[in-house]
Amino acid sequence: MFCAGVREMSEIRQLSSSDADFQSRLDALLAWESVSDRAVNDTVNNIIAEIRSRGDAALVEFTSRFDGWQAASAADLELPLSRLEQAWNTIPAEQRQALEIAANRVRAYAEHQITDSWSYTEPDGTLLGQQVTPLDRAGLYVPGGKAAYPSSVLMNAIPAKVAGVSELIMVVPTPGGELNELVLAAAHVSGVDRVFLVGGAQAVAALAYGTESVPPVDKVVGPGNIYVATAKRAVFGQVGIDMVAGPSEILIICDGNTDPDWIAMDLFSQAEHDEDAQSILICPDAGFIEQVQASIDRLLPSMERREIIATALRVRGALITVKDMQEAVDVANFIAPEHLELSLENPEAMAKQIRHAGAIFMGRYTAEAMGDYCAGPNHVLPTSRTARFSSPLGVYDFQKRSSLIMASPQGAASMAETASVLARGEGLTAHARSAEYRGKS
Amino acid sequence: MFCAGVREMSEIRQLSSSDADFQSRLDALLAWESVSDRAVNDTVNNIIAEIRSRGDAALVEFTSRFDGWQAASAADLELPLSRLEQAWNTIPAEQRQALEIAANRVRAYAEHQITDSWSYTEPDGTLLGQQVTPLDRAGLYVPGGKAAYPSSVLMNAIPAKVAGVSELIMVVPTPGGELNELVLAAAHVSGVDRVFLVGGAQAVAALAYGTESVPPVDKVVGPGNIYVATAKRAVFGQVGIDMVAGPSEILIICDGNTDPDWIAMDLFSQAEHDEDAQSILICPDAGFIEQVQASIDRLLPSMERREIIATALRVRGALITVKDMQEAVDVANFIAPEHLELSLENPEAMAKQIRHAGAIFMGRYTAEAMGDYCAGPNHVLPTSRTARFSSPLGVYDFQKRSSLIMASPQGAASMAETASVLARGEGLTAHARSAEYRGKS
Numbered sequence: 049m050f051c052a053g054v055r056e057m058s059e060i061r062q063l064s065s066s067d068a069d070f071q072s073r074l075d076a077l078l079a080w081e082s083v084s085d086r087a088v089n090d091t092v093n094n095i096i097a098e099i100r101s102r103g104d105a106a107l108v109e110f111t112s113r114f115d116g117w118q119a120a121s122a123a124d125l126e127l128p129l130s131r132l133e134q135a136w137n138t139i140p141a142e143q144r145q146a147l148e149i150a151a152n153r154v155r156a157y158a159e160h161q162i163t164d165s166w167s168y169t170e171p172d173g174t175l176l177g178q179q180v181t182p183l184d185r186a187g188l189y190v191p192g193g194k195a196a197y198p199s200s201v202l203m204n205a206i207p208a209k210v211a212g213v214s215e216l217i218m219v220v221p222t223p224g225g226e227l228n229e230l231v232l233a234a235a236h237v238s239g240v241d242r243v244f245l246v247g248g249a250q251a252v253a254a255l256a257y258g259t260e261s262v263p264p265v266d267k268v269v270g271p272g273n274i275y276v277a278t279a280k281r282a283v284f285g286q287v288g289i290d291m292v293a294g295p296s297e298i299l300i301i302c303d304g305n306t307d308p309d310w311i312a313m314d315l316f317s318q319a320e321h322d323e324d325a326q327s328i329l330i331c332p333d334a335g336f337i338e339q340v341q342a343s344i345d346r347l348l349p350s351m352e353r354r355e356i357i358a359t360a361l362r363v364r365g366a367l368i369t370v371k372d373m374q375e376a377v378d379v380a381n382f383i384a385p386e387h388l389e390l391s392l393e394n395p396e397a398m399a400k401q402i403r404h405a406g407a408i409f410m411g412r413y414t415a416e417a418m419g420d421y422c423a424g425p426n427h428v429l430p431t432s433r434t435a436r437f438s439s440p441l442g443v444y445d446f447q448k449r450s451s452l453i454m455a456s457p458q459g460a461a462s463m464a465e466t467a468s469v470l471a472r473g474e475g476l477t478a479h480a481r482s483a484e485y486r487g488k489s
Numbered sequence: 490m491f492c493a494g495v496r497e498m499s500e501i502r503q504l505s506s507s508d509a510d511f512q513s514r515l516d517a518l519l520a521w522e523s524v525s526d527r528a529v530n531d532t533v534n535n536i537i538a539e540i541r542s543r544g545d546a547a548l549v550e551f552t553s554r555f556d557g558w559q560a561a562s563a564a565d566l567e568l569p570l571s572r573l574e575q576a577w578n579t580i581p582a583e584q585r586q587a588l589e590i591a592a593n594r595v596r597a598y599a600e601h602q603i604t605d606s607w608s609y610t611e612p613d614g615t616l617l618g619q620q621v622t623p624l625d626r627a628g629l630y631v632p633g634g635k636a637a638y639p640s641s642v643l644m645n646a647i648p649a650k651v652a653g654v655s656e657l658i659m660v661v662p663t664p665g666g667e668l669n670e671l672v673l674a675a676a677h678v679s680g681v682d683r684v685f686l687v688g689g690a691q692a693v694a695a696l697a698y699g700t701e702s703v704p705p706v707d708k709v710v711g712p713g714n715i716y717v718a719t720a721k722r723a724v725f726g727q728v729g730i731d732m733v734a735g736p737s738e739i740l741i742i743c744d745g746n747t748d749p750d751w752i753a754m755d756l757f758s759q760a761e762h763d764e765d766a767q768s769i770l771i772c773p774d775a776g777f778i779e780q781v782q783a784s785i786d787r788l789l790p791s792m793e794r795r796e797i798i799a800t801a802l803r804v805r806g807a808l809i810t811v812k813d814m815q816e817a818v819d820v821a822n823f824i825a826p827e828h829l830e831l832s833l834e835n836p837e838a839m840a841k842q843i844r845h846a847g848a849i850f851m852g853r854y855t856a857e858a859m860g861d862y863c864a865g866p867n868h869v870l871p872t873s874r875t876a877r878f879s880s881p882l883g884v885y886d887f888q889k890r891s892s893l894i895m896a897s898p899q900g901a902a903s904m905a906e907t908a909s910v911l912a913r914g915e916g917l918t919a920h921a922r923s924a925e926y927r928g929k930s
Contacts, residue, residue, distance in 0.1 A: 146910035157617055160609065166601060175851075176598055176865050181844050183878055197915050230914050266877040285733065288878035292726065310926045316919035352918045388891075395895065403622050407892035410616075413901035413927045414894050417920040421908040424617050425892035436707040437624055437729035439890040449880040450829075451848035451866035453855050454836065460854035467862040469587035473671050474638050477793045478757035479858040485751045486854045 058348045060361040064369040077366055080294050080432045092278045096253040103259035110250040117225035122261045127243040135232035150422035151237045154202050157424030158210040161443035173456030178449045182212035186446060187255035189270035192221035192247050198234035203427045204270050205238035211446035216240050217265055221247020249279035256283035290441055294432035295324035298416055299385035301376045303392035304333030306412045312343035317417050319360035320353040326364040330376045337367045377401045384435040387416045404435045460486040499789045501802040505810040518807055521735050521873045533719045536690040544700035551691035558666035563702045568684040576673035591863035592678045595643050598865030599651040602884035614897030619890045623653035628696035630711035633662035633688055639675035644868045645711050646679035652887035657681050658706055662688020690720035697724035731882055735873035736765035739857055740826035742817045744833035745774030747853045753784035758858050760801035761794040767805040771817045778808045818842045825876040828857045845876045901927040
């Protein structure tokens with residue numbers, strides 16, 4: 049009975065690329081549409097309208113209603129930086145050291161992403177280029193309660209500070225007024241400039257439009273629940289936003305020669321995030337797939353978050369047998385996974401064939417979990433096949449560009465001719481005449 | 490009477506930064522919210538649903554209903570590339586040459602924007618980096634009818650091809666079946682790979698989800714009306730999109746020593762786009778502002794698009810007197826304009842103080858109109874103050890990044906320690922154990 053129970057618990061679908069219905073089953077497996085229903089949209093739009101019209105007063109009221117604590121005044125919504133430093137000084141030394149190592153590695157990697165201004169001068173003296181500048185002010189949403197992850201603070205805050213954002217404002221709800229010491233310590237080591245104890249759509253609205261206390265920012269980043277995600281979509285345009293993330297995913301391509309326990313645990317590490325998380329293994333060796341299945345069966349009962357893992361594996365997981373490694377690459381490029389582990393010999397050769405993936409973890413020693421915390425690259429990554437067109441969060445998300453054009457008199461005369469012909473071709477004669485004025489001189 | 494009529498026609502508000510209500514009047518001047526009402530949203534959502542469920546059949550029907558021509562079959566929706574070449578060969582030589590010069594300059598500038606992959610190896614042998622790849626397939630929306638601009642084809646298509654997008658698909662509606670030869674010629678010289686004669690929300694839906702004839706793309710770019718913009722917002726997530734643009738804007742900072750006719754014409758060149766376009770001049774010299782006002786009065790009656798220009802200047806234009814050039818910079822940074830002209834001595838020094846602008850046109854010879862057609866930098870630029878957080882369209886919009894991580898055994902052992910402490914701090918023990926496996930070896 050116990051064994052049967054375990055077997056049932058560790059249910060995960062097995063697919064083979066040689067199945068006639070493989071592509072349609074793969075499509076069904078990957079299907080994900082996050083839906084904000086009309087009720088959520090209406091609630092969020094109402095909250096945004098209240099914050100825009102009543103500012104701090106509405107922010108205090110929503111915080112009382114949704115987070116269950118009453119601020120005596122709007123000033124109480126801000127946490128002084130000294131409180132972050134206090135958290136940093138009082139967490140266990142082991143955690144402080146780990147946060148510091150992680151922050152340093154994330155910062156060192158981010159520094160490689162800085163884009164510099166550039167320009168060139170043409171033979172006639174005309175200068176063309178691009179000036180790169182940081183955002184003035186960014187807002188970082190940090191979820192409260194169970195899903196409060198200090199690592200997310202590092203990953204969102206450090207690229208912003210490396211980009212040169214002068215004011216980084218963190219918002220974090222404190223349900224029941226409870227603070228998370230690790231989150232505060234992470235904010236301290238990341239260089240967060242101001243912290244407000246607010247959350248939900250009201251926090252996003254306050255960051256986007258500003259209130260008497262909360263200054264308006266230029267971009268809002270960071271994960272959140274459906275209300276936060278819906279609010280971010282709604283304020284997009286007023287401010288920039290990062291991507292709206294779907295459930296986390298891992299795709300592992302294995303040649304069949306990695307310890308199957310390692311692979312099983314890597315699948316678990318993604319599945320333990322939540323019931324919608326997706327863990328997929330691709331391998332050309334059907335025998336190895338069975339070994340991983342056995343590891344799953346054996347290890348799952350010992351996992352602290354086994355209920356979540358079991359649900360995620362059953363609902364969205366898969367072990368896929370393919371013909372060969374080339375087919376594995378093709379399937380991976382179709383899936384465009386958030387996390388891709390290449391657990392095999394010579395991962396560098398295969399990585400060059402990967403066209404779409406948020407992050408590529410190469411070789412048997414590179415557990416995806418290392419990337420979540422401390423390898424250096426960002427753990428905010430495109431999900432749900434959006435790696436086809438988007439990138440990890442990075443310094444470039446906190447910088448923007450301005451084109452530079454300085455025409456020499458000679459260059460202007462030459463460009464005026466071309467611009468005039470094309471502008472007249474489009475019927476825009478003020479454009480043409482404006483250019484022609486410069487050509488005449 | 491004639492004079493009075495002209496004066497009235499060229500009405501444009503004058504503001505001074507010393508006015509007590511200057512900031513609130515500036516806020517009102519800049520206010521812009523593009524609103525897709527519920528009716529537009531419902532129409533668009535219905536069109537998207539029809540395209541997703543019925544594909545080509547729906548696409549043919551919508552094209553008949555909205556564009557007024559009936560395709561005999563879905564195959565008729567595609568225009569062969571030979572037709573683009575025919576347009577190229579039959580337009581006037583002067584236009585062909587202008588398109589070629591413009592395309593070459595846009596391409597040369599875009600080539601400076603290519604981002605390369607990079608990596609570095611740490612002392613313990615761990616490799617970190619970022620692999621940069623092009624999108625597989627991009628879709629380019631080109632409006633039909635009056636607003637069909639060949640220059641937009643160059644500006645959207647060329648960065649995609651420079652990025653290495655292997656298949657660039659253009660959609661363009663042909664109201665009444667009428668083709669625009671300049672648009673087709675521009676598509677030819679830009680290297681567009683396939684053209685479909687569809688438009689509206691149905692074209693955006695077809696690009697996002699694919700039909701039997703139209704292959705699904707990874708990103709949709711290009712301007713369009715409110716239905717196109719609403720459809721782009723709706724499919725965002727399924728595919729990437731470029732920004733949703735507001736009305737075009739120009740902000741000119743002048744030291745008072747440029748020919749006032751030039752400045753008036755530059756203001757016109759933006760205002761002639763449409764009635765919502767915004768033209769603003771900032772100058773510390775009140776006398777020069779009066780000179781520009783006189784130029785406006787004198788030149789406006791001779792403009793082909795004077796009705797549109799007059800409306801735009803009256804509704805959204807302004808001539809602003811400021812205390813000094815430093816204040817001009819501060820106001821410009823607040824406005825974060827799409828186009829910023831620095832019509833003054835030593836524009837380079839001032840450009841370094843500009844934190845937010847889509848494009849900066851430096852010096853008296855650099856008419857903004859040159860940037861619209863042929864200077865090289867893109868004319869697709871952030872509008873409505875979004876230059877605070879976004880950038881001109883560029884090659885980087887058609888590339889994406891994948892993080893690379895390859896841990897050496899020694900590096901893995903060290904990262905495993907840090908990851909384990911942080912993962913356990915977050916209660917994610919599968920993450921911890923997955924990292925610890927690698928540390929043990």
